[in-house]
Amino acid sequence: MRGWVASEIWNHPHRYRAAQEKILAGLAGGHLKPVIARTFDGLEQIRAANEFLESNQQVGKVVVTL
Numbered sequence: 001m002r003g004w005v006a007s008e009i010w011n012h013p014h015r016y017r018a019a020q021e022k023i024l025a026g027l028a029g030g031h032l033k034p035v036i037a038r039t040f041d042g043l044e045q046i047r048a049a050n051e052f053l054e055s056n057q058q059v060g061k062v063v064v065t066l
Helices: 013-028 043-055
Strands: 036-041 061-065
Touching: 036 043, 043 061
Parallel strands: 036 061
Antiparallel strands: none
16 A cells, blocks of 8 residues: 655656646546536635535535636
8 A cells, every 4th residue: 555645746847747638638538527516606605615615515526616
């Protein structure tokens, strides 16, 4: 078993570039699809978004659009 640390990619430009290219290609090709748990519209819903995050009910990302 091996742990993963984000700095193993961020601190090495060649690894970061390779990871970025792979992710962008996967998104463009439709192979990677982000899961969005809930979307909140506007800064007036920031409190509700934070409360939703704190509830740990989300499966996927929480998006706040401005």
